[in-house]
Amino acid sequence: TPTPAYEIRLSLVGSEMCIRDRNILISNDHAGVELKNAVNRFLKKKGHVVVNLGDNSGESVDYPDIIHPLAKEISNNKDKIGIIMCGTGNGVSMVANKYKGVRAGLCWSKEIAELIRKHNDANILSLPARFLSIKQALEIVEVFLKTDFEGGRHERRVNKINK
Numbered sequence: 432t433p434t435p436a437y438e439i440r441l442s443l444v445g446s447e448m449c450i451r452d453r454n455i456l457i458s459n460d461h462a463g464v465e466l467k468n469a470v471n472r473f474l475k476k477k478g479h480v481v482v483n484l485g486d487n488s489g490e491s492v493d494y495p496d497i498i499h500p501l502a503k504e505i506s507n508n509k510d511k512i513g514i515i516m517c518g519t520g521n522g523v524s525m526v527a528n529k530y531k532g533v534r535a536g537l538c539w540s541k542e543i544a545e546l547i548r549k550h551n552d553a554n555i556l557s558l559p560a561r562f563l564s565i566k567q568a569l570e571i572v573e574v575f576l577k578t579d580f581e582g583g584r585h586e587r588r589v590n591k592i593n594k
């Protein structure tokens with residue numbers, strides 16, 4: 432007998448859309464302006480739809496203020512993903528991870544970018560702007576966007592996050 436539609440919906444962890452086809456929200460505090468600009472250019476060049484919600488001025492801002500709107504949007508919309516940046520990547524991910532359905536992964540290497548997608552179905556990539564070169568960060572973004580969630584035992588684990 433076929434699985435009822437509501438059970439299929441309940442078992443869906445992330446979006447059914449492939450990660451690279453989802454709209455991308457980006458945000459940053461003053462420590463991440465330069466990196467954000469580079470990420471924005473990189474994504475647009477690759478044809479992604481990008482919405483920039485971050486600071487552009489470089490003037491000191493409080494990272495929770497610039498992350499709450501982005502995290503709220505991703506929590507309410509499974510077809511969107513985020514890339515967030517602050518000095519260490521920690522403050523912004525702490526804020527984002529308060530939201531139901533948001534899985535922000537702090538990332539400083541391509542290997543971790545791959546694993547937060549494959550194992551954690553991360554829907555936000557968090558970058559430590561003061562500890563990565565632009566080149567390193569863009570390589571991380573590229574891996575994050577091309578890696579799909581593995582599902583299986585990882586789906587069971589991810590489903591337990593909100594319990």
Ligand code: RB5
Pocket residue numbers: 460462494517518519520521522523
């Ligand atoms: C700003 O100086 C810095 O505290 C912020 O960018 C971030 O690293 C916080 O977690």
